[in-house]
Amino acid sequence: MNAPDTTATDVPLPAPLTVLYDGACPLCRREIALYQGLPASAKLCFADVSDSAVPLPPATTRAQLLARFHVRHADGRLESGAAAFVALWQRLPGWRWLAVAARLPGVLWLLERAYRAFLPLRPALQAWARRWEAGYLARELRSDHAGETGAVAIYAGVLAVARDPALRAFAQRHQATEADHLRRVEAWLPADHRSRLLPAWRLAGWLTGALPALAGPRAVYATIAAVETFVDQHYQQQIDHLLAHAGPEGLLPMLQSCQADEQHHRDEAAASAGASPGLALRAWCRVVGTGSAAAVVAARRF
Numbered sequence: 001m002n003a004p005d006t007t008a009t010d011v012p013l014p015a016p017l018t019v020l021y022d023g024a025c026p027l028c029r030r031e032i033a034l035y036q037g038l039p040a041s042a043k044l045c046f047a048d049v050s051d052s053a054v055p056l057p058p059a060t061t062r063a064q065l066l067a068r069f070h071v072r073h074a075d076g077r078l079e080s081g082a083a084a085f086v087a088l089w090q091r092l093p094g095w096r097w098l099a100v101a102a103r104l105p106g107v108l109w110l111l112e113r114a115y116r117a118f119l120p121l122r123p124a125l126q127a128w129a130r131r132w133e134a135g136y137l138a139r140e141l142r143s144d145h146a147g148e149t150g151a152v153a154i155y156a157g158v159l160a161v162a163r164d165p166a167l168r169a170f171a172q173r174h175q176a177t178e179a180d181h182l183r184r185v186e187a188w189l190p191a192d193h194r195s196r197l198l199p200a201w202r203l204a205g206w207l208t209g210a211l212p213a214l215a216g217p218r219a220v221y222a223t224i225a226a227v228e229t230f231v232d233q234h235y236q237q238q239i240d241h242l243l244a245h246a247g248p249e250g251l252l253p254m255l256q257s258c259q260a261d262e263q264h265h266r267d268e269a270a271a272s273a274g275a276s277p278g279l280a281l282r283a284w285c286r287v288v289g290t291g292s293a294a295a296v297v298a299a300r301r302f
């Protein structure tokens with residue numbers, strides 16, 4: 001809730017309109033995230049009334065506010081259902097035409113009837129959305145687990161081949177971090193939800209480390225920079241999703257912390273790789289990047 005001036009007994013008033021929404025509902029969260037992404041949302045105030053710490057307007061109950069969509073005007077007036085949507089749309093450029101259309105005779109009445117018809121379907125749609133969300137998270141965590149398994153194996157491959165002391169120290173340090181990532185992802189993903197292709201990810205990871213190690217330290221550093229560039233984007237996409245839709249408590253900070261490590265790995269490897277890699281190394285890095293993307297697609301499914 002982006003709200004100044006909260007008191008213990010009342011929702012904040014300074015914004016011209018306070019949107020009271022059910023943050024425990026995946027459908028509402030998605031819709032509110034859409035509104036919050038609009039530049040005009042800075043002029044709105046959002047209050048998640050499913051959160052027991054969020055104070056309610058006077059003479060209302062949480063059950064009442066959760067049963068229908070509500071907005072509260074700066075003068076304290078409450079509106080709900082279709083009228084509340086219209087009041088919200090009125091304040092959003094690009095959506096205002098909907099509010100204008102709702103002023104046509106009979107349109108608001110029709111919108112309210114449609115909203116009332118939707119309400120009995122809401123629990124079933126919420127259950128479907130929760131199942132979809134749980135499936136999405138399981139698939140993404142499976143791909144993270146496969147990736148971190150592969151990452152540990154990359155450094156095992158490097159250490160099996162490399163003799164350069166600086167490269168070995170780099171690989172040992174990074175491998176310890178990747179093993180820590182793997183443990184953290186494992187804590188979120190039950191064993192029976194993990195990828196069935198783990199032996200393949202271990203082998204692919206080992207080869208991704210061992211093959212460039214045969215060519216020398218620069219090839220390894222460039223490979224790690226390419227892998228970590230992909231991994232950073234992969235985590236970012238999951239972080240963006242959780243920022244928009246929320247998720248189980250603790251998952252977002254875990255992913256953000258892993259991503260910060262991967263960014264550090266990427267930058268350290270890129271600095272060690274130096275500038276202007278040769279044509280063969282560039283081609284290899286491209287294969288590694290494409291292979292990582294393909295592995296994620298497969299690990300989400302299998």
Ligand SMILES: [Fe+2]
Pocket residue numbers: 148151177178181258262
């Ligand atoms: Fe990692």
Ligand SMILES: [Fe+2]
Pocket residue numbers: 151178228231261262265
């Ligand atoms: Fe990493």
